Amino acid sequence: MNQDYIKAHPWSIIEEGFDSEQVESSESLFSLGNGAMGQRANFEEHYSGETFQGSYIAGVYYPDKTRVGWWKNGYPEYFAKVLNAPNWIGIDILVNDVSLDLNTCKKVEHFRRELNMKEGWYKRSFVATLPNDWEVAVDVTRFLSLDLDETGAIQYNLQVLNSDAEVIMVPYLDGGIKNKDTNWDDKFWNITNVTSKGKRAFVESHTMKTNFSVCTFMQSELYIDGAKSDAEPTTKKDDTSVGHSYIIELSKDETLTLIKFGGYTVDRNHPKDRLLQAANTVLDEAIQLGFDALLQKQKDAWAKIWEMSDITIEGDVEAQQGIRFNIFQLNQTYLGKDSRLNIGPKGFTGEKYGGSTYWDTEAYCLPFYMATKNQEVAWNLLKYRYNHLEKAIENAEKLGFSNGAALYPMVTMNGEECHNEWEITFEEIHRNGAIAFAIYNYHRFTGDYSYIPKMGLEVLIGIARFWHQRVNFSEEKQQYVMLGVTGPNEYENNVNNNWYTNYLAKWCIEYALEQLKVVQESYPEDYKRIIQKTDLAQLETEDWAKVAGNMYFPYSEKHDVFLQQDGFLDKKMVKVQDLDKSERPINQKWSWDRILRSPYIKQADVLQGFYFFEDHFSQEELERHFDFYEPFTVHESSLSPCVHSIQAAKLGRMEQAYTFYLRTSRLDLDDYNKEVKEGLHITSMAGTWMSIVEGFGGMRVLDGQLYFAPKIPDQWQSYSFKINFRNQIITVHISADGNSFEITGNEPLTIQVNEKPVKLIPGETVKA
Known part of the structure; x- marks a missing residue:
C-alpha cells in the first residue's frame, strides 16, 4: 500500500x-x-x-x-x-x-x-x-x-x-x-x-x-x-x-x-x-525589495522556467502532478549557472548518497537540461567532468592503472572518488562509459562540436586508456574479457563479462578513435596540443583498436539474447511475477547473499545498453531482450522504471509504458520504495521527463535531424512539451485526434514524424 x-x-x-x-x-x-x-x-x-x-x-x-x-x-x-x-x-x-x-x-x-x-x-x-x-x-x-x-x-x-x-x-x-x-x-x-x-x-x-x-x-x-x-x-x-x-x-x-x-x-x-x-x-x-516584491520576482522567475520546461497532460491529474513535481525539483536542485556544481541524487532534500555526483548526471540528467535550457547549461555539466580529469587519472593510479588512464569516480564532490563500498568503488566502472556517452550525446543533440577539441577529446583519451588496460586477453576464448565488475544491476557483484560494461568499453574506444581523426583533420592546432599533453602515440591507438575489435560478449544461443554476464543462466530462473508478494522488496526482505545468487535485476542493465545504443539493434532484438530481462527485473532502483517505460513505448506496449511512467513520476509522491523520508530521488526525476519526451513522444536525434514517433496512453486526452533544439524552440502537441508542431524562431526546420519529413515554418502550426 x-x-x-x-x-x-x-x-x-x-x-x-x-x-x-x-x-x-x-x-x-x-x-x-x-x-x-x-x-x-x-x-x-x-x-x-x-x-x-x-x-x-x-x-x-x-x-x-x-x-x-x-x-x-x-x-x-x-x-x-x-x-x-x-x-x-x-x-x-x-x-x-x-x-x-x-x-x-x-x-x-x-x-x-x-x-x-x-x-x-x-x-x-x-x-x-x-x-x-x-x-x-x-x-x-x-x-x-x-x-x-x-x-x-x-x-x-x-x-x-x-x-x-x-x-x-x-x-x-x-x-x-x-x-x-x-x-x-x-x-x-x-x-x-x-x-x-x-x-x-x-x-x-x-x-x-x-x-x-x-x-x-x-x-x-x-x-x-x-x-x-x-x-x-x-x-x-x-x-x-x-x-x-x-x-x-x-x-x-x-x-x-x-x-x-x-x-x-x-x-x-x-x-x-x-x-x-x-x-x-x-x-x-532583500529589505529594500520587501517580502511581497521578492515573492513577485519569485513568481516571475518560475514563470520563465515553466515557459520552456513545462509538460502539460490533459485527462490525468496524478500524471500531471507527477511530471511537474519532477521538473520542479530538478530546477530547484540545479539551474546550470555554475560549472563547479552538479546534481546529487538527493539534491537538497536529504543526506543519503552524500549529496555527491554520480553517473546519473550524464546518463539521465543531461538530456533534460539540454532540451529545456540553453546550450551553456549542458556545456557546464560537461565542463565539470573535464575540470576533474586530473583527479580521474589519480583515481585510476590508486588502483594500479598508468599512462594517463582515467577512472571517473562513482561518487564525488571534487573529482576524487569518495564511495566506500568495494563492489561499487572498484567494480562499477561502467560510469566511465556514461561520461563518454554524454559527450557524444551533447554533440548529437546540439550540433556543437567545439567541446570535443577544447576539452572532450582529452577525457575520451583517458577513458579509452582505462578500458584498454582494464581488459584481459583470454587465451581460451582468444578474445578480450572484462573480469570482476559490477554492472548497473547492483544485485550482481564481482561478475565476469557484464555485457553492458564490455559493450560500453568497445564503443568508448571506437568513439575516441573516431574523434581523434576528426580533430586531427579539422582542428589541427588542438590536435597538436592534445597529443603533446597526453603523449599519445600511434602504436597505442592501434592497441586500442585491437581490443575494441575483439571484445567478448556473452551470448545465449538457446534464448538468442546477450547474457547479462557469464553464468547468468546458472541461476534459478524464477520470474518476479512468481515471487510471493510478502518477499518484496527483496532488498528489505532478503539477505544480500540470497540476492546475489538470484536472477533478479535491480534496474536496466542489458536494457540500459539497448537504451543508449538503440540504433545499433533492430526492433526485433530489442523486443527479444526486453521480453527476456524485464520479467526478472524488480525495479528496486529509482532509475529503473524510466528506461523500461521508454522501451515499452517503443515496442508499442502502451499500458506497460504508462504503468512504468506513473511509477517513475510518482516514485516519491506515492513512496513506492518506503524511503521518501530520507529525501527525494532527484536524478531519476530526469528519467521521468525522458519517459514522456523520448518514450511517448518518441523523440530521437538521428543524423542531425529531430525525429518523433508519437504515441499516447489511453488514460490521457493529450500532452505537450517543448524542446530547445539547436536554439530553436519546437512545441509538440500530441492527442488522440492527431499531432501538431510549432517552431519559434526565424528559420524553418524539417523534422521527421513517423519517418516522414515535416517542414516547420515559424508562425505556423503544422499537423502531422
Missing part, C-alpha cells in the same frame, strides 16, 4: 490534516531549493516529534572518514557528506509562556500545507490548541529566492483566537547542528563568531577539514495587523546560536506577522574576509 495523503492537483503538492507519522516524509516532499541552497520542509517553530532537520549549501561538504572493518589498497579515504548547514529558519513561539509545538498541542485542526510549483513557494497553515488551552491560528509562507539566491524569506502570521495573550517570538540562527548520517559523530562545523546588530544577526563558521567559510544571516521585522511594530528585541546568544526575542501583548484576533530574511554567504562566491559584508549587502537588497 503506497502512501496516499498527497492530494491530486495539477500545480501543487497538498497535504491536509496533521499526522505526526507523515512529518518526515512531508519534510522531503515539500523541500525547497534554488540551485545555490536548499532545505527540507522543517517547521519554523519548535517541534519535539520525529523530524529530520536539513538545510544544505551547494558545493559545501565534509570528508567523513571511511568506516570499514577491513581496509583495502585503493580505498577512498573518506565519504563526502553534504553538510547539514546552520539553520536560519527557526522561530520559537510562546503563548503565555507555553511553547507552540505541534507534537504537544492538545489539538491540531485545519492543518494544510501546499508546495506551489507554478510560483515556487511553500505555505503551511493550522489552528492549534496549546497545553494551556490557548488557541492560535498560524499561516506561514516561505520561499528561497531564485533572483537573490543567497536569500530565503519567511512570512509568519499568528493570531490568538480565544482571548488576549502575551506572545513571545524568537527568530534565531542555530549553528549547533549535526548530520543525521555521520559515521563518527565528528564535529563538522567550527563556529568562529556569533554577532547581533540591531535586528540583524550572523553566525560565522567554517567546515572542518575542507575549510569552507560560511556566514549565516538573518533580519526580522514585526507587524501587527499590517502596521510595523516598534517593539525592540532582546538578544539571546551563546557560542553557536543567536536569537532576537520580541514580547508582544496581542489582542484576540489581531494578526502578528514576522517577516524574516535569512540565508548564507559562502567563500565559494566571496572573499573569506568579506562574508559578513556580503551578508549585509544581501540583506539590504
Whole structure:
C-alpha cells in the first residue's frame, strides 16, 4: 500500500490534516531549493516529534572518514557528506509562556500545507490548541529566492483566537547542528563568531577539514495587523546560536506577522574576509525589495522556467502532478549557472548518497537540461567532468592503472572518488562509459562540436586508456574479457563479462578513435596540443583498436539474447511475477547473499545498453531482450522504471509504458520504495521527463535531424512539451485526434514524424 495523503492537483503538492507519522516524509516532499541552497520542509517553530532537520549549501561538504572493518589498497579515504548547514529558519513561539509545538498541542485542526510549483513557494497553515488551552491560528509562507539566491524569506502570521495573550517570538540562527548520517559523530562545523546588530544577526563558521567559510544571516521585522511594530528585541546568544526575542501583548484576533530574511554567504562566491559584508549587502537588497516584491520576482522567475520546461497532460491529474513535481525539483536542485556544481541524487532534500555526483548526471540528467535550457547549461555539466580529469587519472593510479588512464569516480564532490563500498568503488566502472556517452550525446543533440577539441577529446583519451588496460586477453576464448565488475544491476557483484560494461568499453574506444581523426583533420592546432599533453602515440591507438575489435560478449544461443554476464543462466530462473508478494522488496526482505545468487535485476542493465545504443539493434532484438530481462527485473532502483517505460513505448506496449511512467513520476509522491523520508530521488526525476519526451513522444536525434514517433496512453486526452533544439524552440502537441508542431524562431526546420519529413515554418502550426 503506497502512501496516499498527497492530494491530486495539477500545480501543487497538498497535504491536509496533521499526522505526526507523515512529518518526515512531508519534510522531503515539500523541500525547497534554488540551485545555490536548499532545505527540507522543517517547521519554523519548535517541534519535539520525529523530524529530520536539513538545510544544505551547494558545493559545501565534509570528508567523513571511511568506516570499514577491513581496509583495502585503493580505498577512498573518506565519504563526502553534504553538510547539514546552520539553520536560519527557526522561530520559537510562546503563548503565555507555553511553547507552540505541534507534537504537544492538545489539538491540531485545519492543518494544510501546499508546495506551489507554478510560483515556487511553500505555505503551511493550522489552528492549534496549546497545553494551556490557548488557541492560535498560524499561516506561514516561505520561499528561497531564485533572483537573490543567497536569500530565503519567511512570512509568519499568528493570531490568538480565544482571548488576549502575551506572545513571545524568537527568530534565531542555530549553528549547533549535526548530520543525521555521520559515521563518527565528528564535529563538522567550527563556529568562529556569533554577532547581533540591531535586528540583524550572523553566525560565522567554517567546515572542518575542507575549510569552507560560511556566514549565516538573518533580519526580522514585526507587524501587527499590517502596521510595523516598534517593539525592540532582546538578544539571546551563546557560542553557536543567536536569537532576537520580541514580547508582544496581542489582542484576540489581531494578526502578528514576522517577516524574516535569512540565508548564507559562502567563500565559494566571496572573499573569506568579506562574508559578513556580503551578508549585509544581501540583506539590504532583500529589505529594500520587501517580502511581497521578492515573492513577485519569485513568481516571475518560475514563470520563465515553466515557459520552456513545462509538460502539460490533459485527462490525468496524478500524471500531471507527477511530471511537474519532477521538473520542479530538478530546477530547484540545479539551474546550470555554475560549472563547479552538479546534481546529487538527493539534491537538497536529504543526506543519503552524500549529496555527491554520480553517473546519473550524464546518463539521465543531461538530456533534460539540454532540451529545456540553453546550450551553456549542458556545456557546464560537461565542463565539470573535464575540470576533474586530473583527479580521474589519480583515481585510476590508486588502483594500479598508468599512462594517463582515467577512472571517473562513482561518487564525488571534487573529482576524487569518495564511495566506500568495494563492489561499487572498484567494480562499477561502467560510469566511465556514461561520461563518454554524454559527450557524444551533447554533440548529437546540439550540433556543437567545439567541446570535443577544447576539452572532450582529452577525457575520451583517458577513458579509452582505462578500458584498454582494464581488459584481459583470454587465451581460451582468444578474445578480450572484462573480469570482476559490477554492472548497473547492483544485485550482481564481482561478475565476469557484464555485457553492458564490455559493450560500453568497445564503443568508448571506437568513439575516441573516431574523434581523434576528426580533430586531427579539422582542428589541427588542438590536435597538436592534445597529443603533446597526453603523449599519445600511434602504436597505442592501434592497441586500442585491437581490443575494441575483439571484445567478448556473452551470448545465449538457446534464448538468442546477450547474457547479462557469464553464468547468468546458472541461476534459478524464477520470474518476479512468481515471487510471493510478502518477499518484496527483496532488498528489505532478503539477505544480500540470497540476492546475489538470484536472477533478479535491480534496474536496466542489458536494457540500459539497448537504451543508449538503440540504433545499433533492430526492433526485433530489442523486443527479444526486453521480453527476456524485464520479467526478472524488480525495479528496486529509482532509475529503473524510466528506461523500461521508454522501451515499452517503443515496442508499442502502451499500458506497460504508462504503468512504468506513473511509477517513475510518482516514485516519491506515492513512496513506492518506503524511503521518501530520507529525501527525494532527484536524478531519476530526469528519467521521468525522458519517459514522456523520448518514450511517448518518441523523440530521437538521428543524423542531425529531430525525429518523433508519437504515441499516447489511453488514460490521457493529450500532452505537450517543448524542446530547445539547436536554439530553436519546437512545441509538440500530441492527442488522440492527431499531432501538431510549432517552431519559434526565424528559420524553418524539417523534422521527421513517423519517418516522414515535416517542414516547420515559424508562425505556423503544422499537423502531422
